[in-house]
Amino acid sequence: MSLSSDIKVNESVDEKLKVFEDISLNAKQIQDNVLKEILTLNANTEYLRSFLNGISDKELFKKKVPLVTYEDVKPYIERVADGESCDLLSGKPITGFLQSSGTSGEKGKLFPLDNKFVENLMFMIQTCSFLRRKHVGGTVHGKQLAFHFTKPESTTPSGLPYSSLSTTFLTSDYFKNRPPNNVFSLTSPDQVIFCPDNIQSMxxxxxxxxxxxxxVVSVTATFASVLVRAIIFLENNWKELCSNIRSGQLSNWIKDPICRRSVSLILGGPNLELADLIEQECNQTSWKGIITRIWPNTKYIISIVTGQMAHYVPTLDFYSNKLPLISPFYASSETMFGVNVNPLCKPLDVSYTFMPNVSYFEFLLVDEVNKVEIVDLVDVKLGFYYEPLVTNYAGLYRYRMGDILQVTGFYNNTPQFKFVQRRSVALSVHLETTTEEQILKAMTNARNVLESSDLMLIEFTCVADTSSDPGHYVFYWELKSKTKTADPELDNELLVECCNVVEKSLDNVYWNYRSKDGRIGALEIRVVKQGTFDSIMDIYISRGATITQYKTPICMKSDEALTVLERSVLVRVFSNTSEPSLHS
Structure with missing residues (x-):
C-alpha cells in the first residue's frame, strides 16, 4: 500500500472512531440517559413495578431495586421462556435468549435477548476493527483466517430461539449481509462457519x-484456546490437507454437501507447488513459528487472551514467533463491556475501556472488610477493585456479574478496567481460599520451569480433593512435546519441581494450614493423555456449549469430566517441598 493511501485510510478510521470518542468523552451523561431510557421502557414490567411502582427515577432505582444473581432472576426468565409475556422483564419484545457456555457450572444460563443487543455487539466489533486499522497498517486488503463455528439454535417451550453469543451474531443479518472487503473478509466461506459438524468445519x-x-494478514478466534486447538488439529492432519491440495480433491469424509461444494470451489484444481511448500514446513522437527512460516504475511493474532485465556499466551508465542496478540474486547451473554483502545499492548497490560452507551453500569467495591459501596461508572477510583453490576435493556437489573476488575486508567472520561478473576472460581480444602488469579500465577511460574525442556503445557484444570484426610489440591495437566506429535517423554524430577513451584506460588494462608497445621496435604499433578481435554470439551458441547465460546473450567466441577480425566492419567507426582510461599 502506498503512503498516500495509508494516510487516507487513517483519516477514514479517525472519522469512524469519532462516535466512540464522543461517547467516551460524555460517559456520565450517556450513562444517565441509558438508565433513564431503560427505566422509561421497563418501569411497568412485573419485575420492576414491585420496587418502583412505575416510577422511572434513578435515585429510587438505586434505593429500592436489589442486587441480584442469576438464581434470583432465573424464575422470571424461565417464565418468559415457557411462554408468559415478555413484560415480566422487558417493555420491548424479547426476541430470544443467549445461552452462556456453561463451563463455570453444570449448565448454561439463559439471558433475554433483544434487537439492541446485536446492534451494540456490531458497534463494538466495528470499533475494535477501526482501532486495529489505526495502529497497524497494511491489513485493509488482506483476509482473516478466522476460526468461527456455530451450532444450530434451539427453542424454548414457547418457541423462542436460544443460542450462544457467537452463534447469535454469526447467524444475524448484520453478519450475513455484510458488505464485501470489510472487517469480515475471511478465507472461509460462510458455509464452513455454518457447518454443524465442528470437525468438518475445522x-x-x-x-x-x-x-x-x-x-492471510491475521489469524483470529474468539478465545485463545480455539487457536491452540486449531494448530494442534493442523499438526495432526497436515498430511491429509496437503494431499487434498495436491490432488485438488476434498476428502470424502467431508459429508456436509453445502460446505463441501463451497470449499471445493476455493480448492480449485491441483496445486503441487503449494502442497510441497506446506509439507516442507510441517515436516520439520519443531513447529516453532509455524503460523508465520505457513502464513508469512500475518501481521497479528486476534483473540481474547485475558483472564483464564492468559495461560495460552506462551503456547501462541511459540507457534507464532511472538506475533502481536490483540485482545480486542470484553463481552458476555449479559452485555458488552468495553474495547481495548491500545490493541498492540502486551497481553499482561490489556485493559478495556467501557462503552457507556450499551448498558447501565454500577460497581460494587471489592473490600476485605465487606464495606458495601456502590458507585457509578465515572466514579470508580484508580487502582481499586470492583465487581460490575449490569442493568440492560432486555430485563437484567443490577445483575452481579461475579467478575472482579481493577481500574487501571481513564480514556477521555471513561474508566479502563483490567480483568482480574471470577469471584466464583476458587479452590479450598480447609479454611483457605485460592483464587483464580493465584492459580493462573502459579501456572505461569510452572511454565517457566518447563521452558528449558521439550514440554509445553497445553491445558489444565484443578480440583480440591477431599476424598482423603488431609485434603489436597490436584492439578490435571495435558503436556505436549515441542518436537514430536506422540505423547511426550515425562521426566518425574521435572514434574516434581513443577509441583513444588506451583505450591510455593500459593499464599501464606494456604501455607499456614499446609506446613504448620498439616490440614492440607501435598499438592499433586496428574498428567493425562493427549486429547483428554478435547474429550472434556465434547462433554460441554453436548450440553449446549459451542467450540467458539468453550473455556476449559479452571476448577472442575463436572463429575463426568473428572471421570474422563481420571481414566486418562499417565503419571502422578506430589510436591516434596515444605517451604513457605514465594511471596513470604
Whole structure:
C-alpha cells in the first residue's frame, strides 16, 4: 500500500472512531440517559413495578431495586421462556435468549435477548476493527483466517430461539449481509462457519486458509484456546490437507454437501507447488513459528487472551514467533463491556475501556472488610477493585456479574478496567481460599520451569480433593512435546519441581494450614493423555456449549469430566517441598 493511501485510510478510521470518542468523552451523561431510557421502557414490567411502582427515577432505582444473581432472576426468565409475556422483564419484545457456555457450572444460563443487543455487539466489533486499522497498517486488503463455528439454535417451550453469543451474531443479518472487503473478509466461506459438524468445519477452515495463504494478514478466534486447538488439529492432519491440495480433491469424509461444494470451489484444481511448500514446513522437527512460516504475511493474532485465556499466551508465542496478540474486547451473554483502545499492548497490560452507551453500569467495591459501596461508572477510583453490576435493556437489573476488575486508567472520561478473576472460581480444602488469579500465577511460574525442556503445557484444570484426610489440591495437566506429535517423554524430577513451584506460588494462608497445621496435604499433578481435554470439551458441547465460546473450567466441577480425566492419567507426582510461599 502506498503512503498516500495509508494516510487516507487513517483519516477514514479517525472519522469512524469519532462516535466512540464522543461517547467516551460524555460517559456520565450517556450513562444517565441509558438508565433513564431503560427505566422509561421497563418501569411497568412485573419485575420492576414491585420496587418502583412505575416510577422511572434513578435515585429510587438505586434505593429500592436489589442486587441480584442469576438464581434470583432465573424464575422470571424461565417464565418468559415457557411462554408468559415478555413484560415480566422487558417493555420491548424479547426476541430470544443467549445461552452462556456453561463451563463455570453444570449448565448454561439463559439471558433475554433483544434487537439492541446485536446492534451494540456490531458497534463494538466495528470499533475494535477501526482501532486495529489505526495502529497497524497494511491489513485493509488482506483476509482473516478466522476460526468461527456455530451450532444450530434451539427453542424454548414457547418457541423462542436460544443460542450462544457467537452463534447469535454469526447467524444475524448484520453478519450475513455484510458488505464485501470489510472487517469480515475471511478465507472461509460462510458455509464452513455454518457447518454443524465442528470437525468438518475445522478441517475446512484450515484448508481454505492454506489455499489462500498469501492473502492471510491475521489469524483470529474468539478465545485463545480455539487457536491452540486449531494448530494442534493442523499438526495432526497436515498430511491429509496437503494431499487434498495436491490432488485438488476434498476428502470424502467431508459429508456436509453445502460446505463441501463451497470449499471445493476455493480448492480449485491441483496445486503441487503449494502442497510441497506446506509439507516442507510441517515436516520439520519443531513447529516453532509455524503460523508465520505457513502464513508469512500475518501481521497479528486476534483473540481474547485475558483472564483464564492468559495461560495460552506462551503456547501462541511459540507457534507464532511472538506475533502481536490483540485482545480486542470484553463481552458476555449479559452485555458488552468495553474495547481495548491500545490493541498492540502486551497481553499482561490489556485493559478495556467501557462503552457507556450499551448498558447501565454500577460497581460494587471489592473490600476485605465487606464495606458495601456502590458507585457509578465515572466514579470508580484508580487502582481499586470492583465487581460490575449490569442493568440492560432486555430485563437484567443490577445483575452481579461475579467478575472482579481493577481500574487501571481513564480514556477521555471513561474508566479502563483490567480483568482480574471470577469471584466464583476458587479452590479450598480447609479454611483457605485460592483464587483464580493465584492459580493462573502459579501456572505461569510452572511454565517457566518447563521452558528449558521439550514440554509445553497445553491445558489444565484443578480440583480440591477431599476424598482423603488431609485434603489436597490436584492439578490435571495435558503436556505436549515441542518436537514430536506422540505423547511426550515425562521426566518425574521435572514434574516434581513443577509441583513444588506451583505450591510455593500459593499464599501464606494456604501455607499456614499446609506446613504448620498439616490440614492440607501435598499438592499433586496428574498428567493425562493427549486429547483428554478435547474429550472434556465434547462433554460441554453436548450440553449446549459451542467450540467458539468453550473455556476449559479452571476448577472442575463436572463429575463426568473428572471421570474422563481420571481414566486418562499417565503419571502422578506430589510436591516434596515444605517451604513457605514465594511471596513470604
Amino acid at each position: 478441517y475446512c477452515h484450515l484448508l481454505c486458509g492454506l489455499v489462500q495463504r498469501d492473502e
